Amino acid sequence: MNFHKEGFKIIIIGTLLIVLIATLVINYLHFLTIPVIILLSLIFAWLLWFFRDPVRLIPMPGDDILYAPCDGKVVVIEEVDENIYFKARRIQVSIFMSPLDVHVNRVPVSGKVVFNQYFPGKYLVAWHPKSSTENERNFSVIDQGTYELGVVQIAGAMARRILNYLTVGEEIKQGEELGFIRFGSRVDLYLPLDAKVEVKINDVVKGNLSVVATKELL
Structure with a gap:
């Protein structure tokens, strides 16, 4: 999957925040680990999905x-x-x-x-x-x-x-x-x-x- 250039910075920052939150939860809030990891995984997946950039070729170019x-x-x-x-x-x-x-x-x-x-x-x-x-x-x-x-x-x-x-x-x-x-x-x-x-x-x-x-x- 290709990702759009406008999403690179946001994806990097989002990834760092997700890793930080996951680390804090695992170390200090053990009982929330599973639901928080699931939620963070969904957020990360949506972030990647939003900035996807599929290859789209014009099927039949024309000025009309x-x-x-x-x-x-x-x-x-x-x-x-x-x-x-x-x-x-x-x-x-x-x-x-x-x-x-x-x-x-x-x-x-x-x-x-x-x-x-x-x-x-x-x-x-x-x-x-x-x-x-x-x-x-x-x-x-x-x-x-x-x-x-x-x-x-x-x-x-x-x-x-x-x-x-x-x-x-x-x-x-x-x-x-x-x-x-x-x-x-x-x-x-x-x-x-x-x-x-x-x-x-x-x-x-x-x-x-x-x-x-x-x-x-x-």
Whole structure:
């Protein structure tokens, strides 16, 4: 199993703390040894599971195909007024990542980064309707050439650290790493109105594997 670079420090610190706690319990609280060891083992296993980084190859690359930027469940599909960059109606597709999902964020379509901005904010639960506009988030826009796509990383109640690897002006490729969000979060996509959404509410998607939408190239 591969582990993401953002987890190395946390895994090392977590391992040291777990060893310290286990040592103290074994030496001074013998009667709690078994339940504490079981609990610490579960915590350690979850920590490793959270920072896993599976190899995901795009099955069929294409500028007309928009792949899921993350693992999770589709919780929103609706037309909205997007007022930060597009200042127009867009189709919003939101994917909620639980603490058990892979939290690597990936590039849905190849293109040029034309906008990338961090916004501080609240930490409402990621499925809250206002989390898209009020939570801590990072708003990126990719210009494919014939259309633009908005990708918003949103912090949730548990996620307090959004990591974004994009730089305005750089060319990025479909399937590359876009960023990472720690401990439960959400990603919103803002699609052109003529895009065809290929998912429905409650669908479970996989980053780089599941097609979220298709867009006819004009």
